[in-house]
Amino acid sequence: MVAAMLAGQAQAADLLAITRDALDNNSELAAARATTNSVEEGRDVERADLLPQVNASGEVAYNHIFESQSQAGFSGTAGDDSYASYGLNLQATQALYDAINSREVGVAERQIDQQTYVQASTEQQVLIDTSSAYFDILRAYDILEARLAQERAIGRQLEQAQEQFDVGLIAITEVEEARASFDQSRADRIAAESDLQVAFEALERLTGKQYDSIERLQDDLPIALPEPASREAWIDLALENNPAVLAQQAGVEVARQQVDVARAGHLPQVNAFANYAYSDSDNDAVTNYDSNGQIGVNATLPIYTGGRTSASIRQSTYALESTQYDFESQRREAILQVRSLYTQVSNDVSTVAARQQAIVSNQSALDATRAGYEVGTRNIVDVLNAEQNLYNAIADYADARYDYVVDLLSLRRQSGLLDEEAIAQVNRFLTGEGQVNFTLPEQGDVYDTSMDIGERPQLEQ
Numbered sequence: 001m002v003a004a005m006l007a008g009q010a011q012a013a014d015l016l017a018i019t020r021d022a023l024d025n026n027s028e029l030a031a032a033r034a035t036t037n038s039v040e041e042g043r044d045v046e047r048a049d050l051l052p053q054v055n056a057s058g059e060v061a062y063n064h065i066f067e068s069q070s071q072a073g074f075s076g077t078a079g080d081d082s083y084a085s086y087g088l089n090l091q092a093t094q095a096l097y098d099a100i101n102s103r104e105v106g107v108a109e110r111q112i113d114q115q116t117y118v119q120a121s122t123e124q125q126v127l128i129d130t131s132s133a134y135f136d137i138l139r140a141y142d143i144l145e146a147r148l149a150q151e152r153a154i155g156r157q158l159e160q161a162q163e164q165f166d167v168g169l170i171a172i173t174e175v176e177e178a179r180a181s182f183d184q185s186r187a188d189r190i191a192a193e194s195d196l197q198v199a200f201e202a203l204e205r206l207t208g209k210q211y212d213s214i215e216r217l218q219d220d221l222p223i224a225l226p227e228p229a230s231r232e233a234w235i236d237l238a239l240e241n242n243p244a245v246l247a248q249q250a251g252v253e254v255a256r257q258q259v260d261v262a263r264a265g266h267l268p269q270v271n272a273f274a275n276y277a278y279s280d281s282d283n284d285a286v287t288n289y290d291s292n293g294q295i296g297v298n299a300t301l302p303i304y305t306g307g308r309t310s311a312s313i314r315q316s317t318y319a320l321e322s323t324q325y326d327f328e329s330q331r332r333e334a335i336l337q338v339r340s341l342y343t344q345v346s347n348d349v350s351t352v353a354a355r356q357q358a359i360v361s362n363q364s365a366l367d368a369t370r371a372g373y374e375v376g377t378r379n380i381v382d383v384l385n386a387e388q389n390l391y392n393a394i395a396d397y398a399d400a401r402y403d404y405v406v407d408l409l410s411l412r413r414q415s416g417l418l419d420e421e422a423i424a425q426v427n428r429f430l431t432g433e434g435q436v437n438f439t440l441p442e443q444g445d446v447y448d449t450s451m452d453i454g455e456r457p458q459l460e461q
Contacts, residue, residue, distance in 0.1 A: 012213040012435040015134050016427040018203065019420065022130040023123065025208035032122040039115040043108040049101040051094075058088045063281070085281035093273045096297070099264035107257040114254055117247035120416075124243060127423060128406075128413045130206050135402040137199040138217055141436045142398035144192035150391035151185040154384065158182045161380060174380040181384040213437035215430040222429075223352045223404055226411060231342045234415055238338045241416025245334050248327040255320035262316040265309035268301040334414060341411040348404035355397035362390040 023029065065081045095101065158178040164170045204210055228234070239245060273296060280289035302309065369386040372378030405426060412418040 012215045012432050012437075013211045014215045014427055014430050014432075015131065016420070016424050018134060018207060018211065018214070019127060019130050019423050021207040021209050022126050023420075026126045026130075026206055027208075029119075029122050029126050032119040036112075036115045036119050039108075039111050043105065043112060046101065046104045046108045049095065050098060050105065052092060053094070054090070054092045056088070056090050059086070061085045063283075081283070083281055083283040085279065085283075087279040088277070090276045091273070092275075093271050095269070095271050097268065097270040099267040100261060100269070103257060103261040103264050107254060107261060110250060110254040110257050114247050114250035117243045117250055121243035121247060124413050124416070124418045126206065127418050127420075128409055130203070131409050131423065131426070132406050133199065133203040133206055134214065135217070135406055137196065137203060137214060138436060139398055139402040140192065140196040140199045141216075143395045144189070144196055146391045146394040146398070147185065147189040147192040149394075150387065151182070151189045153387055153391075154178065154182045154185045157380070157384065157387070170380075177381050177384065181388070213435040215432050216434050216436055217401065217405070218429045218431050220429070221401065221405070223349050223401075225349055226342065226345050226408060231339060234338050234342050234411065235335055237415040237417065238334045239331065242334045242414060243416055245327075245330050246416075248323070248330040251323045252320070252327050255316070255323040259313065259316045259320055262309065262312040265302065265305070265312060268299055270297065270299045272297050337414045338411065341407055341414055345404065345407045345411055348400065348407055352397070352400045352404055355393065355400040358393040359390070359397055362386070362393045366390050 061084065063083050063085055067080075158175070158181075161170060161175045161178040165172060165175045200211070226234070273294075275294040276291070277293075278289065278291045366383075366386040366389075369378050369382050373380070373383050409418060409422065409426070412422050
């Protein structure tokens with residue numbers, strides 16, 4: 001009993017909670033964050049070459065010396081000696097002027113800027129992917145409800161047709177027409193069930209979690225034109241905030257810094273250095289140790305490197321040109337996407353209203369067709385087609401509502417404005433009533449009023 005009570009009190013996950021799960025667990029975003037950390041460490045790697053460098057080395061050796069000498073008219077001499085020797089060297093250097101390493105630090109800093117925008121772009125992509133997957137579940141569930149209602153309605157029509165055929169009121173062709181429509185409705189329902197299952201699995205892939213149920217979208221969701229109500233204003237926002245555009249722009253700066261690094265190959269390098277060396281041995285012939293120290297400055301000026309420096313400059317210059325074209329391409333793509341999405345959202349507003357009106361119109365058409373069927377002016381095919389049109393209109397209306405929400409979020413994503421706050425604004429229009437889970441909808445729903453098509457007119461006695 002306690003388990004049943006707790007299960008009944010389980011709260012459905014909403015869009016904001018699932019979005020936060022995705023931000024915490026999404027593998028693509030985790031990879032982007034790790035890459036950002038790696039790029040940030042690259043700056044310290046390059047900066048280390050400009051800081052003091054201190055090295056120590058030492059050696060211990062065992063030496064064995066054997067000498068044998070002879071000279072004409074004199075007896076030879078021989079010697080044999082073994083001893084150990086010790087040595088220690090310390091070296092310290094400090095770059096005084098190193099244009100190459102200094103500019104490589106600048107490259108690393110620009111790469112951090114670029115990767116930061118790449119991570120922001122990945123984060124916004126995760127947000128839009130998660131939102132799309134969430135509303136795809138709701139879309140699939142609403143369509144499944146419509147297909148179940150359609151199947152029940154046509155199933156009831158098939159039963160009525162079979163009963164009327166059994167008593168000789170209608171021909172077998174009408175039964176077969178109803179059976180064909182029923183079989184098609186079953187196929188549509190099975191496809192809708194599959195779509196719902198796939199939609200839940202897509203959400204799990206993004207978040208790494210399973211959800212028993214999610215909240216539904218309220219019927220009072222406002223369907224309005226995006227603000228600001230100007231396509232050019234959205235384009236300006238995209239050029240200022242779109243992280244993909246900013247990442248490409250930062251890439252241009254990276255390439256420009258790399259040209260400076262290549263040009264620094266013509267410049268000198270100046271370093272200060274200090275050395276200390278100590279050596280000793282236990283050789284019986286040597287009683288003292290040796291030590292020496294040195295301090296100074298050295299400079300290196302490349303005069304001719306086989307054309308490597310000039311070739312590097314040309315190579316990096318072409319790479320800069322390539323990144324500039326990539327930036328322009330990304331800028332144009334962002335403008336195109338914003339224009340397209342703004343137009344699509346504007347059309348979605350009209351489409352939702354039209355789809356809603358289509359339900360009313362198709363319901364009226366079905367009622368009129370029923371009435372005609374009852375007086376003998378319409379046949380069963382007309383009724384089945386009217387029912388099909390009604391449930392298609394219901395499914396199309398669900399499609400249109402979710403298209404509007406996803407397209408609006410996509411517009412914000414292309415403009416660089418998609419964040420948790422934008423998700424929270426949509427989340428306010430979700431409700432825990434009528435939670436959506438992978439359990440198929442219960443029999444009996446708001447569409448049952450459309451199922452009774454009326455009785456076939458009786459033959460006169």
